[in-house]
Amino acid sequence: MTTTSAPAIEVRGLRKTYGPVVAVDHVDLTVAEGEIFGVLGPNGSGKSTTVECIAGLRLPDAGTVRILGLDPVADRDAVKRSVGVQLQSAGLQPKLRVREALDLFASFYDDPRDPLELATRLGLGERLDHPWRKLSGGQQQRLAIALALVGRPRVALLDELSTGLDPRSRRDVWELIEEVRAEGTTILLVTHLMEEAQHLCDRIALVERGRILVVDTPDGLIGRTAAPLVMSFVPGGTLDHAALNDLGGVSDVMERGGRLQVACDDRAVLVVLDWLRDHGVRPEHLRITESSLDEAYLDLITADDAADDTTGATDKESIR
Ligand SMILES: Nc1ncnc2c1ncn2[C@@H]1O[C@H](COP(=O)(O)OP(=O)(O)OP(=O)(O)O)[C@@H](O)[C@H]1O
Incomplete structure (x- = not known):
């Protein structure tokens, strides 16, 4: 891992609400350049909202986000040229073909990867002329990963990296992610797969109810059980x-x-x-x-739930 003094991603006091729902509650996190940083947490704990705020796709209610030193909202064009984003729903035109989508996304960047090579790498070589809506769920997922990485971004934000992928495709994606990181890309990934987090991540933030419970290495998290x-x-x-x-x-x-x-x-x-x-x-x-990361995750989440039961939901500072 190469690190420099300026972090690739820096989030301070991030808060985002949807009406009465507090999705993200004063989140601080720092991701070093060249790091693979994982975000784990139960459904609805605010992971996607955090990624969307970092990507500049949602406006926070409070707090600051810097990605490569830039404000993702104010410096949107510069951020788009350096950051690749894979969201849970790719939001592509249903009729857009695989080849067209890859060429389109590659055209946004100065030094993109070869779209054909990337498509083949991700098992989409024979699907280049298929419209997006006719791809299987796993193929759509692989295309979303390809679109996030085709621009050789300095930072990749990957939400639920390998959800829906069969075990072999998952291994291929992990290999690709490791290669992309070796070329210098910083990666922030959201995952529900403990094996994926343990295999890929240098550090992991465990998130619950919009807050970060702990940030540690996979081994460090296991050691906390x-x-x-x-x-x-x-x-x-x-x-x-x-x-x-x-x-x-x-x-x-x-x-x-x-x-x-x-x-x-x-x-x-x-x-x-x-x-x-x-x-x-x-x-x-x-x-x-x-013990596995699975056990550590369950232990830490259960301990937080128990603390919540005894201290009340409003008195959370003590366990941060
Ligand atoms: N557009 C929205 N409008 C209203 N509420 C929302 C919206 N998006 C998310 N939420 C709510 O905000 C909270 C956090 O959602 P978010 O999608 O960020 O969680 P998550 O950790 O990514 O969940 P999952 O693991 O299920 O993908 C949830 O309570 C969710 O219902």
């Missing part, structure tokens, strides 16, 4: 689950398919192994794995 490790084994003898659960650093003990799964922190691993030895239980077929 109460139980970053899972010990799984077949117990060679009977054991007292409750006593095991009471050991320091152990947060859960579960039996699944004849295997015992002990969720714990890294300090507890030796404690559990010593305890098993002292109680004459061999941990057969022992596996120790890291």
